Amino acid sequence: MKISTDEGNVIVEFIGVLVALVVPITIIASASVSISQAYLATEVASRAASRAFVISNTEINARKHAYAVSKVAMQDHGAFDNSVVTKISCSNSPCLSPSGYVTVTVQRQVSLALPAPFGSRKILVKASSTSVVDELG
Amino acid sequence: MSFNSSRGSSVVDFVLVAPLLIVVFVAATQAEMFLADKSTISSAAIAGARDASMADASSAQGIALAQKILSGKKDLSNSAKISISREQTSGVDFVRMTVECEFKIPWLDQVVHISSTSRALDEKAL
16 A cells, blocks of 8 residues: 555645635634724724713713713624713712813623534723813813 | 656646645635725714714715725726614614625636725714
């Protein structure tokens, strides 16, 4: 029996190699797209929410607007689910004191579609944005 | 004359594999172009909605900004449909901008519709 032969179908070999390369590349590319989409969504949501907060006339309205804007921005990017958390922090008290800083942080857990041996990996994507309260109030 | 020679087989192998390689390369390029166009349309919708929602701005200004962003890609700007509206969600007023464009796949003779919607807090209503 001759073992060291070059015989074989090149197309079969090519498809074998292609599958072995393309499947991991597709998984990695899909994970990277999910993370970058979530990052874009949290970035846009935090920026819009911090601006919504500082242009509001009362603190109650400011919080209402910031949470609503954050939720809507995440929904527009198809990134809203139960893992989305919006946090608001202020440098001064009350929050809408002139020249005070308001920081809004939006975070979301991204589930990566990895094969079973890798387990269901989750990555926390977080973005913050700070706005200044107008001195004229 | 020997028929067991492997001389020239690499050329035949290449000829067999080349069309598959070309298909993979073209598909990857097309996918990348689709993602780039999708990103441009999203940017146009986000920036347009934000601009139109400003207290001292009009809807026309928002549409003009979205068109300016799309103008970098002629295929997108020629097929773009931009709509703007105002709505209330959870008791808060928003400006909604939707940008719809056509993405052409020449080698499949197909057209895919891409759209993106963005909402921004309506500052005029505050």
